Amino acid sequence: MAYKSKIIEVPEKELFKIDVNRLQLNKPLPFDVYIQESGTYKKFFNKGIVFSNAFLEILKEKDIDSVYIYQSDKKQIEAYSSKLLSETALESPIDFKNYSFYKENLYQIERMFLIPGMEVDFSIYLLKNFKITKIVDASPEKLFMIYEDTIPEEGDILIEKKDLPLYKEYIEFLSKRLNRISEENDEEIRHVVIRESAKILMTEVLNEPRSGENIKKVGEVVNSVIEIMLNKPDSIYNLLNLKNYDYYTYIHSVNVGVLSIGLGIQIGMDRDNLYKLGIGAMLHDIGKSQIPHEILNKQGKLNDTEYNIIKQHVLVGYEILEKQKEFPTESLPAVLQHHEKLSGRGYPFGLKAEEIKLFGRITAIADCYDALTTQRPYKSALTPYFALSIVVREKGDHDPELLKVFIKMLGKIK
Numbered sequence: 001m002a003y004k005s006k007i008i009e010v011p012e013k014e015l016f017k018i019d020v021n022r023l024q025l026n027k028p029l030p031f032d033v034y035i036q037e038s039g040t041y042k043k044f045f046n047k048g049i050v051f052s053n054a055f056l057e058i059l060k061e062k063d064i065d066s067v068y069i070y071q072s073d074k075k076q077i078e079a080y081s082s083k084l085l086s087e088t089a090l091e092s093p094i095d096f097k098n099y100s101f102y103k104e105n106l107y108q109i110e111r112m113f114l115i116p117g118m119e120v121d122f123s124i125y126l127l128k129n130f131k132i133t134k135i136v137d138a139s140p141e142k143l144f145m146i147y148e149d150t151i152p153e154e155g156d157i158l159i160e161k162k163d164l165p166l167y168k169e170y171i172e173f174l175s176k177r178l179n180r181i182s183e184e185n186d187e188e189i190r191h192v193v194i195r196e197s198a199k200i201l202m203t204e205v206l207n208e209p210r211s212g213e214n215i216k217k218v219g220e221v222v223n224s225v226i227e228i229m230l231n232k233p234d235s236i237y238n239l240l241n242l243k244n245y246d247y248y249t250y251i252h253s254v255n256v257g258v259l260s261i262g263l264g265i266q267i268g269m270d271r272d273n274l275y276k277l278g279i280g281a282m283l284h285d286i287g288k289s290q291i292p293h294e295i296l297n298k299q300g301k302l303n304d305t306e307y308n309i310i311k312q313h314v315l316v317g318y319e320i321l322e323k324q325k326e327f328p329t330e331s332l333p334a335v336l337q338h339h340e341k342l343s344g345r346g347y348p349f350g351l352k353a354e355e356i357k358l359f360g361r362i363t364a365i366a367d368c369y370d371a372l373t374t375q376r377p378y379k380s381a382l383t384p385y386f387a388l389s390i391v392v393r394e395k396g397d398h399d400p401e402l403l404k405v406f407i408k409m410l411g412k413i414k
Helices: 053-061 076-082 093-104 161-181 183-207 212-231 233-239 249-266 271-282 286-290 304-321 329-336 358-372 384-393 400-409
Strands: 015-019 033-037 040-045 066-070 106-108 124-128 131-136 156-160
Touching: 040 384, 053 384, 093 106, 093 131, 106 124, 106 161, 106 183, 156 161, 161 183, 183 212, 183 233, 183 249, 183 286, 212 233, 212 249, 212 271, 233 249, 249 271, 249 358, 249 400, 271 329, 271 358, 286 304, 304 329, 329 358, 358 384, 358 400, 384 400
Parallel strands: none
Antiparallel strands: 015 066, 033 040, 033 066, 106 156, 124 131, 124 156
């Protein structure tokens, strides 16, 4: 199902209290870690993240000397204390190269649409622990019926990119059928269909970044998102694609667009500016379409040369979009300035404070937050709550007033 905005509280009796000092520096956490704040328990660290000195400092700043894990995880404490650090999720360069190659030819789809009893005409793959496995073998000539146990509950569900037209037809058919069957799910289904359509479109944009027709279609999607969010602010939780097991540029682009529009609405931006902000934010990473995949998907830290190449995506994106008549000139700061920081430590120009436009400031916050909460082969995703703590901690980098509104807007995210 789509992401729900309801907060699920963890009962105290299910948690076990441990001293912060028992968290091992530079080792992956083998369990989720919770903190107590304002009488509730909030997940602060996701299982799998490498606990660092910087994370310890954040706990100290919050005056937290004890954290909580599930009672069922108590038995892992001793083993964790003596376990050696695994360098990455994929330690074999050959395995990682194969994984990156196959991933580039696959596309992540929405699990909620794979309903038992429905037939599909495309093959389906599972990505889990950075291993890709075919779980459904199907084609237009060989249909496959989905059963209760066909689709695993964990991992990313993918199809081959060549099958995107088939998937598009499938969700259009399914959304019409579900709308007839269940009126109470109409709204949620419509939101998720728009999100899926936006993802597919962003894939097409990244494949053909200089297509004016694709840019025009992005504008149409942005208008749909604005309409939904103006009518119902909580729809942001259905429109965001959260809890993926890996990073996808097309999903990140949609998330940044949705988050930016949401923040624009919260600060009272008018409809025209919401559109210009939204299309700029959704296309903020279009320049990555020209960056080699082996650099974008590199396992581990980039060297100086690779990092300089990555930084070029901002200028490349600007160069692509400034020539597009369908793309408003006023939207360009969202593309050109989403890596600038108020402190002057950003790129490509090292702009400071007032030199960074409002669209650039908003997109920078949305981009940073979504990147922190996304899984990568070389790092686990941060919890939304902890990611916000990281963004806020970089006080000199982001607009403090916008951050306050952003945090309030995402207050219901677990």
